[in-house]
Amino acid sequence: MDVAASGVAETVRGHPVDPVSGAEGHGRCLVSGGDLVGRVVGPRAGRLVPQPRGGVRGGVGLFSRDVVVAARAGGDTDARAARWRTAEAARARPAARVPGGCARGPRSPCLLARGRHLVRFDARGGQGCGATGGQYAATVPELPGTSAPDAAGIPGRVARGDDGYEAAVRDPLFNRLVPDGRPEAVFHPQNETDLVAIVNGARATGEKLALRSGGHSWVAASVRDGGLLVDLGAFDSVSINTAARTATVGPAVRGGHLGSALVAEGLAFPVGHCGTPGVGGFLLGGGLGLNWGEWLPSCFSIRSMRVVLASGEIVRASATENADLFWLARGSGPGFPGIVTEFELQLRPLPRDIRLSSWTFDLAHVDAVTEWACRAIRQLPASVEVSLVLQGPERPGGPATVGGDPDAPTHVVGIVAISYTDTEAEAGRAFAAFEEAGVPPVAVSTAPDEAGAPPAAVPAAPDESGRRTVPPGIHPVEHLDRLSVAFDELHVGVDATYPEGHRYLADTFWSPRDLADLLPRLAETLRAAPSGKSYILSAMPGHGAGRTLLPEGEAAYGMHDTSLVVPYVIWDDPAADELNREWLNRVAALLEPLSSGHFLSEADLRHNPGRVAGSFRAGDWARIQRLTEQFDPTGVFHRYPLA
Template identity: 40%
Template sequence: MLFNHLKPDRFPDVIVRAASERDVPAAVELARSQGLRIAVRSGGHSWCGSPLRDRGMLIDLSGLRRSDIDAASATATVQPSVTGRDLIAELAPYGLAFPAGHCGSVALGGYLLSGGLGWNSPALGPACVSVRQIEAVTANGEVLTCSTEENPDLFWAARGAGPGFFAVVTSFRLGLYPLPAAVATTTYAFPLAELGPVTQWATEAATGLPATVELSYVLQTASPEMSAASPRPKVAVVAATAFADSREEAVRALEPLRTCPLADRALCRQLDEPTSFEALYETSEAMWPAHHRSAVDTLWSDADYGTLLAPLADAIADAPSDKTLVLAPVTPVSPEKARMHDVAFSVLGSSYVAPFAIWGDPAADDVNVRWLRDAMHAVEPLGTGHYVAEADLTADVSRARRSFAPADWERLRALKARYDPENVFHSYLQPA
């Protein structure tokens, strides 16, 4: 049921695997008749295992993988278990695209419900703002069409509430975008000790980048391409991806990163490399490999990246696994675009980090989970909130509440009481 091989010790009484959208209202009615609380799974990519709850019913939507594309209106209607990788591939022949998740195996259901920080989000906004309509099954088994005109409160909650959403979404109607004709990347890898000057340079350079460039810092063990040393050193990577209408435009977009005063300190660099969505997904698979155990958390902050990443650099230097990394997207989503839409997803800071503890040996579970908790403890005083899609909701009872602006959290609580007064649907793992 989960992508993560670190399995929580939680077991539902029954799993219902829906073969069609029609099965979902029947499953909800069965659960109500038996007094079973409901959890929902689309693709199982929840790092902390939100779909798996003790007792009750798990409705598994993994069989709902249909997508219908209307190129004329630049829209698509997709079922919740269509993956981002599959959607991108299906849209490409039509010259269309969507800001799907950075990991290709992530299903759209949980991704869109949680807000959706994906490819080209700095330009297009969180993926949830491109949801035009949903079909949802409520706690009483009723099937509702929801949009800004119909059932707008439930539609608002479905765009950001994440694993605490109090209905089952069986389809999403998405607004689509022109497919970038060219994608290019620029990458620098520096010794971890150079993090301070690197973040100062790259953060200043980022002010000259268009919104169509994703810029991220990654603190990790060097890949073989970055260093042939043994053991491989820890590095601070500056990675930028440009989405453009032409090769020339992509190269021009990356121009502010072409001249680096620290270039002679870099272990390696690649400038203006042409790439594709498929290649981007292959890179993601290498960073977040399948069949591994993972513990993840997130933090929004208003601190600058030099301040925010310094304690995490100390943590990555002592990480017990060489697969562990810290990801820090610079402006992961346009705050302006997020605020233009009435959605539950909340942008809670000007900077953002996500430490990922990744390992293979079950005997190393405790030491790796402790590493994550210690790393987060070091930066939490700088925090302003969390991103609910990847927050470690088991770490503290405040995690879910702190993933939303206070007014949004109270609105979600009120809507939960209105649409699910008998608490049929499981809420967040540790609601405050």
């Protein structure tokens, strides 16, 4: 971008820039040190927009794609080094919320530089105030017909064919197995005003919108063929009201960040077991978060939300205000017909003593281990969360990993139990069920006898202390006993099982059977997995009472049963895509006859479209379809990401 000797860029978005000195004139103006140094002319007249890339994040200037072309406030007219020091981006917030904000009206956001008003945009198209010492520092008159923002000028817009387009689509996605379809453009809105402009523009042109909060969708739900992708990355604020035990969070806030912010205030919320997903998709899909058997899925802790509707209207939804929309938002996932810009969450006191116990056994003992674990699970208090997992040789620390134990079994069955209690004594009592679960029959040999019969099964005695913290007679490969863990570090171990730069498939299966029945059926299939990183996670929410755990009819999320089994397929070589897809299909073929439904957020939607309806109760699915059409009758938003 050429820069004139006066420090004024010659063009902005293809429109000429005229140097001016002290004159207002028509079009948008550039400001430096309180003086007008240029104005943008032409039908678009440029725009002062929040900075999408490079420079100082949150700064404001005039841009041509990623290049800052406006002069910096404060006397420096080097256009390429432009760095506006602002409290708020233009149009981003009302003036009343800007420190030292303009007193001329709450609907007129201000642009500040070094504490001074330089530019004010009148929401109804008036002049700029920019008062410094009673004089205008700059004016920004509106041109006829430009009072409503044009979606094509929203900051950070990257269109098909632009430099950086493919990166804008792919880079935020954690799953490198990206669908073939592509949107026409990617938007990076900075505020609700931008979102309204995008929605109104899409409604007028017929382009459908897909949304991305954090890019952690297993099926890359934000990537659709055609339409527009709206990246909500700028909506990442967290505000905590300690006295009321509530938090207001944006959809792009990562679960790990939210957990750390809450711990600092002595509070908790059922954040996700992974720390990297944005809370937007997590909450809309139901949210199977920490201690969900006692605290319930996270969507039941939402008090209210702000939503941009397909009409362009911004509304608040709660149990008492726009109740149908509130019901729909809690569980309908990527098919929700609106853009949630903030969630108000109900918090709870932080458990003061969180303990973790884990046991890892050779997969050869899967029958005995799962039988023992299920017996213990049914006796546990609600404050203990338990997961069972079948893993292969490339699990974190496994024998096929760098630094792993080469003598460890290649395939294992693991149990992780976490108690959310306030004292060590309470944790001890909570874990007692594992000691009291009795002595299961345990195979003393993993090899068949000479006649080919299965190994003999005999009971084994407790250890010397009399405690039975592991199935008697079986020696765990690894065992952690009541390890103290911080609430905001519980995601660290889970995150390690999802390495960056990999390709992923997943599917989900609710079943009325317990895990002692389900997991042994999958052991040999796990051994045949083409990737040693793939694994099968499972749980029995409510310790076997999952079918009656949820408040019926309160939210779109309502599909539960005794057990949930989730196979995760993880690999890094694109040449192995077909092999790993075939393996997931084999796992699904084993589980589908035993399944009563699916968990939407991690179901294999693109390959199995029936998973959508199967993730809801029959009556709820009919209501979801009806409400979706009611709130988005013209189809502004993409529906579910199906094949």
